[in-house]
Amino acid sequence: MGVRFRPYVEENDYTVLRELIRQKFADPERRFYPSLGDWDYNRAFGGDAFRNQVTVCELEDGTTIGAIWPGHYRILYVFTGPEYAHLENEIFAWAEKRYCGPSLEDRSGQEVYVWAYLEDRIRAPILRDRGYTPHTWYMYSGVINLEQAIPEPNFPAGYSVRPIQPGDLPQKVAIMAGSAGLTKPTLDIYNRLMSGLTYHQELDLVVVDEAEQVVGFANVWHDTANRIAIIEPFGTAKTHRRRGLATNLLYEAMHRLKERGVTQLYINHGGLWTLDREPDDAMRVYTRVGFRELGNMFVWCKSCSQVD
CATH class of the missing domain: 3.40.630.30 (Gcn5-related N-acetyltransferase (GNAT))
Structure with a gap:
């Protein structure tokens, strides 16, 4: 046929x-x-x-x-x-x-x-x-087994993580374009994203500073039938990098997913070239927290x- x-x-x-x-x-x-x-x-x-x-x-x-x-x-x-x-x-x-x-x-x-x-x-x-x-x-694809011990997140003083709130949307939309080459969404696009069947607001995580400004984010998608999840997109504002925010945001997401019974967490990272001799900052973070390469x-x- x-x-x-x-x-x-x-x-x-x-x-x-x-x-x-x-x-x-x-x-x-x-x-x-x-x-x-x-x-x-x-x-x-x-x-x-x-x-x-x-x-x-x-x-x-x-x-x-x-x-x-x-x-x-x-x-x-x-x-x-x-x-x-x-x-x-x-x-x-x-x-x-x-x-x-x-x-x-x-x-x-x-x-x-x-x-x-x-x-x-x-x-x-x-x-x-x-x-x-x-x-x-x-594009790199990595996976980590969440049935193993996961370190507790330890954010620097003045930073915390929580699910996104309606008032955060303009800030998140504004910083997404500067993270990992992401295309900047509009508020209409993001509201459409939030209406998807796989979207869960409690897994749309943001890192905020003392002024409650969004400085990092992770969209976590939970495939309930297969007990897996994927983080994409994920990033931090350029002015707040190299402070451990990305590492601790990943640990926070892992703990929240473990509570939901998720066994495997996947992550993608695009825009890579075989000609690059050294891993970029994102790849160093993924390796440090324990992701292993699943495919390219x-x-x-x-x-x-x-x-x-």
Whole structure:
């Protein structure tokens, strides 16, 4: 049975695709994108533009098997349900004819780009067989086991952590753009984010100073069915870095998640290059608190001259 493609229809497709993502994350030792939190985050930030870009992949009998959409620089995000990953070859064949375009700045010609983990034992071989090669640009994914002992948070004097409050929203929106290259949201976007099924306000944590100004944040997304969570986005204001806020915010999030019965916490960190010789500040923090590498999601490239 072949794969066919159709536009995304908001509410029904959102729920069905969300369930496929949940099924995908039942294996705690494999990393996939998007998580439930990523799905809600992309949906909130993209709004109508995101909905218009998503293409639903389905079988001829109408069974939804996954979705595909272009992100920044036309790099494709693709996910399929665990039973349908073997059909990604057909999905990529369709995508290559639709999404070929000008190459990234450090390359030349016309190319198509796909995000994929090197560790993905189904997708990576498919991409290699189709003529793709990994770029030097990648996103790190780490995991920590919350069933082990977690240090108690110890914030510097004058700082504390709590769930976000309505009055914090303008401050958080203002500092997000300066943290890890995040796209600055608007209040409308953030309110849309808060309406997502995976969002829990008590896990939308902020670090505040003595003046109750937001200086750090962590959006924690709890996948209740799989007893896992992911932190994304996460950051601190530039003027308050190197004070231990990020480390202690992670410890605080871990303790709150342990109380909810979460066993594994994941974190992503994008914008990395294999050519970088030293880890950046964020990677040093993740290593220090005990995250171990679970996978690296690379941009894979293919020349359009190779497209049939």
